[in-house]
Amino acid sequence: MNAAASEARLPSLRRLPPPALVALTVVVLVLFGLPIVMLLAGAFRSAPPGSAGQWTFSAVAAVYSDADTYRTLGNSVVLSASQHLVGIALGVFFAWIVARTNTPLRRLITPMMVVVFAIPNLFVAISYGLLAGSPNGLVNDLAVDLLGGRPRVVVDVYSWWGLIFVSSLKVVPVMYLLLLGPVLALNRSLEEAAVMAGSGRARTFLRIQLPLLAPVLSGLAVLGFVVGLGLLDTPLILGVPADIYVFPSRIYSYLAGGTSPRYAEASALSLLLVALILLLVLARARFLGGRDFTTLTGKSYSSERWDIGAWKWACSAAIVVFAFFALVLPAGQLLVGSLQPIFGVSDKYNLDNYRTLLEDSTAVGAIGNTLLIGVVGGFVATTLALFVAYAARRSRSRLRRLPELSVWLVVAFPGIVLGLGTVWAYLSIPVLRQLYGSLWIVLIALVVFISPTAGRAIDGAVVQIDRELEEAARISGASATRTLIGVVARLIAPAFLATWFVTGVAVAGNLDVSILLSGPGNQTVPVLTYNYYSQNGQTEQAAALLCILMAIVAALFVVGRGLYALVGAVLAHRRRRKDRPQWPADVGTGRGRRAEVIAGG
């Protein structure tokens, strides 16, 4: 038959998964599985990574029988639970203001929350350390001015209250963004029925709406609590000086606290934390039926708002107060601090700190590294997430879910634990050891860390692409690759860019993962900032460095948006001339998408 030439021979396709999927699975297993396995093994090693040692139970025994471990557990639970209680309460409150009331400033809430969400924890924590940790910060300055007396610490943020307050500031936007959809979607007729039946409005909210939200709230509470257990940055900066240790900071102190790092002990403690998280995640899935509360519809209801009378001024005030504490105050302190040649001396302002930084090769290097990590790391994580989601949704091979599962497993590994696992993996294995100390290892670990977040955002977008759209392209004569580029990529572009930006920012501001991996040769801005702040007492430079980081992020956002709009305009122009494809709609401005991005973190 003359057609035989174009007939493709299939190597027993039903048994063997396609090579691309095999490659993806191998890459994912190495990237994601290796640190986990090595961490597990590391808890039972007598020597640090990369050196000869024996298998032993001594570290595990020591850690698990130490009373301090259980004090740490208690601290972790108290901190995470309290910050999420505050976060959820305020999140519901603000979502309710936006969804239901005629509060004048309500339109500012969402943009404000997005900005607060995008600011790294490190930024807020250090800023509050400056504000209320030293006698020279703005808060204590003011307090002393009011109360009189000599400069001293009147309000001390290095305390339980300070720690909870600052942590909560960062939880509120997450909870708000996740809750806005469900609150908007609450069935209005139920509420109206209650009002018709003579129930007061406040009462309607408490009796009808809150119970309706209960499943969503409890799901979020568990999820948030789990995430909170693993956060290092704020507890490290504000808790450790007050001798308050939680799991992540205790793990860090095993490694950085004493004369020589105690890897096995750190790993043993990490395993306890991971086990706790897994237990909670599984319990949640079991009791709440694994329902996903964050898949929100962006549907908005344009029905009447409640006129809450004079309360609307109180609500407006609440918005202003939150903006002040979460945004204005920390940003103001960092800006002011970065302009003071000597921190707290408020009679002289100049750009000396910036000049010093930009002349310092370490700092310039760190800025370059961080930019690279943000841009490349975000891109790689998003691309990887796209392939993983695509494989899980489209492939028919039995292998297809494995990459997705591996990525999800990482959710149970907090940043510092993942960093530790990476150290084990890349120091113990000879070939990989060459990567240690280079920027690549930081990049790899951060990509792994952020992948579940990216995966969540991208998966939502992949699901929305009807399979028949791809099949129609195949039938039209496009190969599988061509379909991926010509149809899938184009449809997914807005979600891709949004995810790239969000993960890039998250990666660039991350301290938890990079703190163990980044040294003099491969420093990142967050790590350098922390060093300036904690060890060298160069607070002014820490402030300046953070300001530079935020300026760069803002600039990238503006430039990115501009470029996107420009490309869109150019394509639209070409289309008008040639009936060419139009550029997809605006970059993910939908609340649902943003909320989903966040939910992974």
Added chain:
Amino acid sequence: MAEVRVERLTKRYGSATAVDELDLTVRDGEFLTLLGPSGCGKTTTLRCIAGLEEPDAGTVSIGGRVMSASERKLFVRPERRDIGMVFQSYALWPHMTVSANVAYPLKLRRVPSAERDRRVGEMLELVGLAEFAGRSATSLSGGQQQRVAVARALVSAPRVLLFDEPLSNLDTRLRATMGAELRAIHARTGTTSICVTHDQTEALTLSDRVVVMRDGRVEQAGTPEEIFVTPRTRFVAHFVGFDAALPGRVVELDGGMAYVRIDGTDRVVRCRPGSDLPLDAAVDLMLRSSAVSVQPAEHDDGALNRVPGVVVDRAFQGETVQFTLDVAGHRLLAQVPSHATGGQAEAGRIDEGPVEVVLPEAGAFAFLAEHRAHAAERPAAPVGPTGLPLPADDLGLPTTLGGDPR
């Protein structure tokens, strides 16, 4: 143009067999419809022909070229098969304009842009959407989107056109016009076409030939007329509208006709055997309710094809009157033209009570009963609270028909 040949095609999903050793030939230039109830494997068959599914066994060839032969591990990818397909969801690419959607297959075939523009223009003209060329594809109405999908499928002059329930998303009126348009386009292009539907009217009006499928196999193939007029199995009969049934027994076979005595009576009905019937076989007599007529009981003289019955319910339906009859304990429906359409005067007169039921000769088929043992235990169909019979569940529901031949 090309002939499509499917041999012993099998496709399984896990342990379920969606298509089961299916044989099918679509002649060059023919418009063939796959008809069957939901889940019988129509879409799967179509997708195997398109190359969107990989069959577990059997061969598919188009125009004499083997497209897939599982035994030889041979599989031509869909983009190499030179076919056009109209999807149920239309699957227009939302990021492209109408004309870009239609132009895409040509672009992939590297047709020069001047030629491309010309052919896209022609196609849009053909489906009557020329003025929508620059619009975003998904901003069109359902009917317009469907026409874009047809234009896109046709533009590369494929050898075969596939349609998966092309009309199911349209409202009734649009369905009729689009059906006629598809027919006209087919008449003009003469492209071999395969269409999937579960709507019998659609199948009858669109196609040159209809293939009725059941549980992944071909139940009967033929022209719409053959299928509609002379169903060869009880399943097909039920599917194409033989909605009335009476159980009986073959008492005589003569001159190509069968004589069936209705159970519970001494009356004999002369009818056509649906297939080879042995003498004394238990059969089901299948009829269209519109072919059953009703007369006042006084005419009753025990003649052939007349059975006594009792009117249980009479419902005026405008152009027809529907009688629910009890014939020796069996429920039977009759649609009689009403006096409104100048039909039998009796329809206006007959009310409740005993009547004579006249069964047609040519429009009645005897099929071997598949559920005889079952039916014997339960002489009459259950009657609902209003006196109307519940749907006879031994009639065509495919799940109950897979039947053990007890």
